[in-house]
Amino acid sequence: MKTILEIKNLTKDYSGLKAVDNVSFKIEKGHVYGILGPNGSGKSTTLGMVLNVVNPTQGSYEWFEGTTTNHDALKRIGAIIERPNFYPSMSAIQNLKLVCKIKNISQDKIEEKLAVVDLLSRKHSPFNTFSLGMKQRLAIASALLNDPEILILDEPTNGLDPQGIRKIRDIIQHIAKSGTTILLASHLLDEVEKVCSHVIVLRKGKTLYCGPVDEMNNNYGVVHLDAADRDSLFEFLKGQPYAISVKEENEGFKVVLNQSIDLSKINADAFKNNIVLHKLFLKKQSLEDQFIKLTNHI
Ligand code: ADP
Numbered sequence: 079m080k081t082i083l084e085i086k087n088l089t090k091d092y093s094g095l096k097a098v099d100n101v102s103f104k105i106e107k108g109h110v111y112g113i114l115g116p117n118g119s120g121k122s123t124t125l126g127m128v129l130n131v132v133n134p135t136q137g138s139y140e141w142f143e144g145t146t147t148n149h150d151a152l153k154r155i156g157a158i159i160e161r162p163n164f165y166p167s168m169s170a171i172q173n174l175k176l177v178c179k180i181k182n183i184s185q186d187k188i189e190e191k192l193a194v195v196d197l198l199s200r201k202h203s204p205f206n207t208f209s210l211g212m213k214q215r216l217a218i219a220s221a222l223l224n225d226p227e228i229l230i231l232d233e234p235t236n237g238l239d240p241q242g243i244r245k246i247r248d249i250i251q252h253i254a255k256s257g258t259t260i261l262l263a264s265h266l267l268d269e270v271e272k273v274c275s276h277v278i279v280l281r282k283g284k285t286l287y288c289g290p291v292d293e294m295n296n297n298y299g300v301v302h303l304d305a306a307d308r309d310s311l312f313e314f315l316k317g318q319p320y321a322i323s324v325k326e327e328n329e330g331f332k333v334v335l336n337q338s339i340d341l342s343k344i345n346a347d348a349f350k351n352n353i354v355l356h357k358l359f360l361k362k363q364s365l366e367d368q369f370i371k372l373t374n375h376i
């Protein structure tokens with residue numbers, strides 16, 4: 079697998095305050111990474127360092143497996159780390175033409191990228207007539223003009239209304255499906271859960287978790303079940319090797335699992351023991367539960 083970015087022990091010290099504290103992670107091609115953490119946890123500082131706008135106090139990073147200088151690497155990256163800023167009275171297309179001139183890249187892709195962010199029909203509208211969501215989408219189109227290998231976004235949905243948020247998330251997912259690697263910073267758990275395949279959880283500059291989003295949620299979950307004959311069901315559940323604990327509540331039993339288990343097997347086994355289940359479902363701990371557990375533990 080191709081490594082797009084490797085960060086090794088990056089640290090940023092602002093006169094005694096460790097904004098980023100010994101952070102290491104790798105970004106592999108084709109995935110969507112989230113840096114997740116509350117405000118002030120060091121997300122923007124981390125992005126600033128790898129984009130060469132903040133000097134690291136310690137540590138290093140390497141773009142594209144060291145095949146290019148950090149300066150040249152920037153030409154292969156699309157990044158939006160500030161609020162979108164374009165010329166207010168110029169149209170979307172005029173603004174993008176200007177970006178192409180400044181970056182010395184071809185204008186051929188302008189319409190294609192406006193289509194990606196669903197702004198093609200508004201290409202001649204002046205920037206100052208755009209909603210915040212549309213401005214953000216134009217910024218994404220602008221960052222895509224050079225067909226970057228990775229798109230970096232800092233809090234891409236901040237300040238947007240629910241429809242604007244939805245639209246940006248759909249666009250991010252669409253861009254990811256087309257093969258572009260994405261790194262986004264967000265303080266929103268559900269954003270990371272919905273959009274990202276991998277997550278780096280930061281708190282006060284330190285990494286609390288780094289890995290696939292679904293492995294952060296690597297508990298086996300709790301099976302909820304019930305039957306008319308609760309005594310038999312309790313006897314049955316107590317004897318099962320996958321049950322760490324069996325708890326009876328008003329609405330039935332909750333069984334904490336120590337392994338993954340096929341629910342249809344539980345159903346069939348219960349039936350063999352003359353127990354007819356009228357409730358059977360698996361509930362996993364949400365990323366939010368895991369996140370709160372992680373952030374409380376330091
Ligand atoms: P996040 O993006 O996760 O909200 P930041 O990376 O912006 O966090 O900030 C991390 C910490 O570093 C915060 O405590 C912030 O106040 C501090 N910080 C950020 N930039 C500077 C700066 N230029 N000078 C001093 N402190 C800073």
Ligand code: MG
Nearest residue numbers: 121122123232
């Ligand atoms: Mg920030």
